[in-house]
Each structure stands twice: as C-alpha cells, then as structure tokens.
C-alpha cells in the first residue's frame with residue numbers, strides 16, 4: 001500500500017476523530033462526561049415514542065416529509081414557551097443534532113476565503129466545522145473569568161470580518177452565559193461590514209440557565225443576522241435521537257435548504273422528536289433538580305478549596321490541578337468518568353443524579369487525598 005493511501009485531504013491526514021472516551025457502564029458506572037441528562041424518559045413517554053415510531057414504520061418505503069412541517073410547528077411552539085416570542089415555523093430549521101445544524105450553517109455561510117470566529121475556551125467542534133468547510137478559523141480569547149471582553153471582541157470582529165461568529169451560551173466547557181448586551185453588540189459589529197456575518201448563539205444548554213439569565217431568543221426581533229441554536233440532546237434527555245434546531249430569519253433557513261442533503265431528517269427521527277415534544281413538560285421535568293444539583297456542586301467544590309467557574313449549564317468546570325490527567329484517572333479507577341477538557345489544569349463534571357454526585361464527591365475527596373500523600377514534599 002502506498003504511503004498516500006487513502007488519498008485523504010492533506011489537512012485531514014493524521015487527525016484523530018473527535019469524541020470523548022466512551023467506556024461501558026460495567027467499566028465505569030458513574031458517567032458524568034458528556035453532559036447528558038441522567039434521567040431517561042418515563043415508561044409512558046417511551047411507550048408513546050415507540051407507538052409514534054411504529055406508525056411511521058408502516059410507510060418507511062416512502063421518503064419522509066422533506067420540510068418536516070409538523071415538527072417545525074411543534075419546535076416553534078416549544079421555543080415560544082422557552083424564551084422566544086412570535087417564533088414561526090418559517091423561522092425554524094432542524095437537523096440530526098445541532099452539530100449538523102451548525103455544519104450546515106458553515107456550509108452555507110462559510111467556505112474558502114471566509115472566516116468563522118469564536119472566543120476560546122469554546123466548543124471544540126467549531127474548528128472542525130471550519131476545517132471541513134474550508135473556512136478560516138479564528139479564535140479570540142475570553143477573559144480570566146471566562147466572560148467576554150466586549151471591546152476586544154468587537155474589535156476582533158471588525159478586524160477579521162467573520163461570516164459566522166459562533167458563541168456558545170452557556171459556554172461549553174466553562175458554563176458561562178453571555179449577557180444580551182454582548183450578543184447585541186456582536187450582532188451590530190457583524191452587520192457593520194459587507195456582506196456582513198451571522199452571529200450564532202449556541203444555546204445547547206439554554207434550558208439550564210439560572211433564573212434571571214435571558215435567552216438570546218429574545219433578541220431575534222432586533223437582529224436579522226442572529227441565529228439561536230438549540231438541541232434536544234441535553235435538557236430534553238433525547239441525545240440518542242439526534243435532533244437539533246435553530247431559530248432565525250426565514251431567509252437564513254432558506255439558505256440552509258440549498259446545502260442540506262435531501263430528506264436529511266428521517267421519518268423515524270421526526271416521529272420520535274414530535275412524540276417527545278408532546279411530553280416536553282415531563283422530559284424537562286428534571287431540569288430544576290439538575291440546576292439545584294449544579295448550584296450545590298459549585299458550592300461544594302469551592303468548599304474543597306478548588307477554583308470553580310460559575311455555571312448556567314448542566315456541568316461544572318473546576319480546577320486547577322498540576323496533573324489533571326492523574327486526577328481524571330483516579331476518578332475513573334473509582335468508577336467515575338468525567339471529562340478532561342477546558343484550559344490546562346481544569347476538569348469538567350456533568351451534573352448527574354443526587355446519588356451519582358455523592359459518588360463523585362466521595363471519589364474526588366479520596367483521589368485528592370491520595371495524590372496529596374503521593375506528591376513530593
């Protein structure tokens with residue numbers, strides 16, 4: 001076999017596929033590493049989803065509704081109860097996870113000669129969408145406390161003139177939510193040059209935001225270059241179904257239609273998501289518990305003398321450890337899987353059930369004690 005087989009694009013050669021380590025529940029029973037909702041659907045919701053999929057199965061010989069009209073209506077209705085107002089089905093687009101939605105945005109609005117911009121630390125998938133669409137990737141920086149320095153941010157946008165600005169809020173991996181002034185200011189900055197850029201606020205964790213933290217959905221009527229993405233993977237407890245979506249000006253949705261694959265949302269996915277949305281209050285029912293558990297986790301970690309980022313999400317970033325990998329491994333050895341991510345020295349734990357968090361706390365105390373004893377004086 002020649003050294004150049006397969007004939008992969010040069011910039012993709014030697015790159016490992018993205019993904020958190022996946023370990024079996026037998027290996028590591030407490031999994032707090034990918035920000036899933038630890039509570040699955042109730043038997044009633046699961047049965048309703050199964051019935052809906054069963055009904056869809058009868059006509060699987062046919063392609064699905066390419067425009068997923070019923071689903072867009074249901075998603076618009078949900079968004080209007082979750083921070084949005086007057087969001088219409090024409091303003092909604094969906095795909096297989098919000099990762100696909102954002103890739104489609106880069107396919108339509110990025111490309112050679114164009115720039116995608118975010119502020120680090122930020123979601124680690126963004127540079128991959130840029131790479132895959134041959135869009136130049138530019139990363140500015142967040143302040144020490146992971147907030148955005150608004151003047152510096154605006155300056156960078158005006159200087160680099162990105163076609164797409166990607167702003168996770170609450171941010172992954174830090175949990176930081178952006179104030180509406182920041183979003184508005186960046187929307188204005190991205191509208192100040194030709195042909196202008198889109199500002200994508202990735203609200204994958206939007207439902208977990210603390211009381212008083214507004215959603216960027218409120219700003220949609222004011223900025224036509226604003227896109228707000230959401231997902232059913234986190235608060236909705238539906239990561240396995242793969243359904244993400246956005247709300248934006250209908251012209252933005254129309255532009256995405258040009259690059260989407262035909263019938264990209266399967267009939268099974270549409271039926272699953274529609275049935276899940278009928279059970280929205282129940283599937284989202286644990287969000288308040290998880291927010292309380294998150295707040296308690298922040299307090300507890302601080303009591304251990306650790307540095308902890310404020311969080312509006314269902315995870316907490318904490319540190320700082322001279323050898324974070326040793327700490328991560330110590331937790332794995334005690335049956336707890338968290339995520340080695342974020343700036344050097346930090347670790348991220350997803351908020352699980354009360355029982356899981358108790359196991360996490362116990363394992364963390366034990367690991368820190370052991371490592372202190374082993375550390376050279």
Ligand SMILES: *Cc1c(COP(=O)(O)O)cnc(C)c1O
Pocket residue numbers: 035096097098099100123168171172202204230231232233234239242243244
């Ligand atoms: C988890 C996550 C998503 C959601 O991804 P899906 O493809 O919808 O499962 C999007 N953005 C961020 C920042 C995330 O952490």
